[in-house]
Amino acid sequence: MVVAAAHGFLAGVVRPDGEVLAAVHSTANLTPPAAVLELLNRAIAQAEISARHIELAVLGLPGPSLFAGTAGPGPLGGSHLRRFRDWAGRPAADVVGEHLNRPVFCENDANLAALGEAVYGESAAADTVLHVSLTHGTGAGLVIGGKLHRGGSRLAGEIGHLHVDDGGQLCECGARGCFWQTTSIPALLSELATAHGRTFSVSDLDAAAAAGELEIIRALRGFGRSLGRRIADFVVFLDPQAIVVDSTLGAASHVIADGIREAVDQYTPPQLAASVQISSGSLGVSAHLKGAAALVRTENLLVDTGHASVAGRPSGTAPS
Known part of the structure; x- marks a missing residue:
């Protein structure tokens, strides 16, 4: 793949x-x-x-x-x-x-990352899993009963395009003030670079979190709380059993998950907050x-390929 x-x-x-x-x-x-x-x-x-x-x-x-x-x-x-x-x-x-x-x-x-964690990861026993992807943007995947929920327009989980600011920057999707513009790993790296006078990478976040650098941990936890404020709305609507944070961020994923936990505890009814497990993923890349x-x-792709498009041709046929 x-x-x-x-x-x-x-x-x-x-x-x-x-x-x-x-x-x-x-x-x-x-x-x-x-x-x-x-x-x-x-x-x-x-x-x-x-x-x-x-x-x-x-x-x-x-x-x-x-x-x-x-x-x-x-x-x-x-x-x-x-x-x-x-x-x-x-x-x-x-x-x-x-x-x-x-x-x-x-x-x-x-x-794909959501399905991998929901089927093979530590949340495999959960019926409803919301996986939050961060390394390549701000998005999510929803798995219900072991299968992906794609939605009617096949855009379910695009949390990065939640509207948060009428006067925000113009997004490449055509709208203004999309969530990912202020709450994404690239945005966080940019803010850290401005604050500390040097560039930061995802591996720097991983190393800093693993080493217990308090300033970076504080920034990561705050990022998690900002993310968690929006995820809390999903918890109320979906009542998922598990929320899994993109584990490709390494040790930083655990700190972000802690921040999400704090926000969900604060912004959702106690019974809902208590019923959802929030953790970093276990599978990495x-x-x-x-x-x-x-x-x-x-999807039974090796048995029945009659319902999907294959490289622009009828399903089950190999390219010529």
Whole structure:
């Protein structure tokens, strides 16, 4: 599978039972398709298998889920997503499908991470799981009864586009004052850089949280509370059993989860707050890969491919 997101690409090989055979991650600004296909080739080589043994591919992309078909025109399916979805002027699924000569299924990247944690992570016993993705933006995936809930427009979980400020900055989606502009990891890194006079990276947040640096921990906890204020509304509406925070942030994820916990305790009725488990995920970057395996299983992709689009062709057919 390949995950294409704002801050890098992840390629990997995984069995249908969730066993990850290989994972290759790059935070470099790769230019699709050649560099990304090379990343995929490296993952296949690392898995020590032949490409002919791959049965299908899963492609994780930002924006509306494409699992049930091609996303139509709209604010969140517009030009700002083309760099992820169109590679050299062609649909990314077509490029990957022709490279592997296999069917390709597309899904939202945050949804894959959510499904991976909900099926294979520590929250696997929970019926309703809300997974908060932070590394590549501010988003969420909702898993109910072991299956993804995508919503009618396939945009369920886009919490980064909650409206919070009438006079806010213009978002690339066309609206003003979207939540992610002030409450996202890139925004936090920018604020820390201004406050401390040096640049910060995600790995810096992980290291600082692990080392117990109080200033950074305080900032992370405050970030978690801001995020948790909005998540508290979801708790009231959905009554989830578990909220899982993106674990690719390392030790910082645990601090952010603590901040979310504080906000949920403050802004939701006590019975709801007490019933929801809030924690950092347990799978790291493997969440996306295991999510791809879970997608194959929960949607019966190896058995029945009659309800999804495959690289722009009827499901179950390999690219020619």
